[in-house]
Amino acid sequence: MSRDAEEIRRILNNDRLRVETFPEVASTNGLLLSRGAAGEAEGLILTADRQSAGRGRSGRSFFSPDGAGIYTSILLRPKLTMKQIEKLTPLAAVAVCEVLEEIAGFRLQIKWVNDVYRDGRKICGILAQTAPTFSAGIPDYVVMGIGIDLFPPQGGFPQEIRNVAGSLFREPEEVETYRSDPRIREKIIGRLWKRFYELYQDPDDASCVEAYRAHMMFLGEEIVAYDGAAEASERTAKLNGLTDDYALLLQFEGEDAPTTVRTGEIRIRRRL
Numbered sequence: 051m052s053r054d055a056e057e058i059r060r061i062l063n064n065d066r067l068r069v070e071t072f073p074e075v076a077s078t079n080g081l082l083l084s085r086g087a088a089g090e091a092e093g094l095i096l097t098a099d100r101q102s103a104g105r106g107r108s109g110r111s112f113f114s115p116d117g118a119g120i121y122t123s124i125l126l127r128p129k130l131t132m133k134q135i136e137k138l139t140p141l142a143a144v145a146v147c148e149v150l151e152e153i154a155g156f157r158l159q160i161k162w163v164n165d166v167y168r169d170g171r172k173i174c175g176i177l178a179q180t181a182p183t184f185s186a187g188i189p190d191y192v193v194m195g196i197g198i199d200l201f202p203p204q205g206g207f208p209q210e211i212r213n214v215a216g217s218l219f220r221e222p223e224e225v226e227t228y229r230s231d232p233r234i235r236e237k238i239i240g241r242l243w244k245r246f247y248e249l250y251q252d253p254d255d256a257s258c259v260e261a262y263r264a265h266m267m268f269l270g271e272e273i274v275a276y277d278g279a280a281e282a283s284e285r286t287a288k289l290n291g292l293t294d295d296y297a298l299l300l301q302f303e304g305e306d307a308p309t310t311v312r313t314g315e316i317r318i319r320r321r322l
Contacts, residue, residue, distance in 0.1 A: 054236050058097070061240025066093045067247060076103040078123035079179055079195035085125060086181060086191035092127040095243055118203040118217070122239050123195040126250070128188070133295060134253040135192060139164050140296045141253060142176045142194055144261045145246040150198070153238060154218055160265045162298060162318060167267060171216025174198045196242065200234070201225055256294065263292050272321040275300060275311070286321060
């Protein structure tokens with residue numbers, strides 16, 4: 051076991067969680083999906099210094115350069131209902147906020163449902179992918195992937211994401227301080243998966259919903275909601291709140307009653 055894997059395992063302090071580290075993979079999620087299909091037990095965590103084909107939601111790529119971020123995934127074999135499995139992405143977002151705020155001291159926000167922001171810039175994306183095979187209506191395994199931009203990448207972000215993307219540490223003194231910590235990645239990865247695995251034991255914990263609400267972007271604001279990438283479908287609404295199963299409550303213009311919108315059905319952005 052490499053030194054970095056040893057350090058992560060020490061922080062995890064859980065025999066059910068195992069760690070493998072790589073200098074480069076195509077995608078930590080993709081590799082774990084293959085391992086899951088081959089029968090790998092729950093609890094395997096993969097991390098990579100860089101990804102050549104990082105994955106985001108809706109088939110988008112996730113920029114994953116060397117030396118700038120954390121790219122990590124965990125394999126789960128949940129004994130949960132589908133409603134509980136749908137809560138795993140919000141739980142991961144809560145874990146990311148709690149751990150990064152403790153380490154860095156910055157206030158972070160969650161853009162529903164799976165992105166974490168600092169000061170209006172996206173610093174983290176979360177992607178849950180399920181097995182193509184099911185038993186009793188439940189996927190045989192789930193892979194949860196988390197990508198965190200820790201530092202500004204050399205040469206900057208690609209043009210297509212430059213107006214949105216940011217990094218957890220961005221001011222020169224922040225970058226210098228945390229780059230000089232030789233174990234900053236291990237600290238974050240270990241504490242992150244330790245916290246997520248704790249939350250995973252009880253996806254229905256009401257305190258997690260409250261933590262998610264407390265970190266939500268646009269709560270109480272006028273927003274624009276649209277169906278996936280179809281911006282022509284955009285409608286103005288007020289983001290009234292979040293249900294106990296992490297669905298949005300949107301009051302669309304011209305409608306008398308609020309609409310409940312669930313994961314994957316809609317995307318939101320601030321109204322300009």
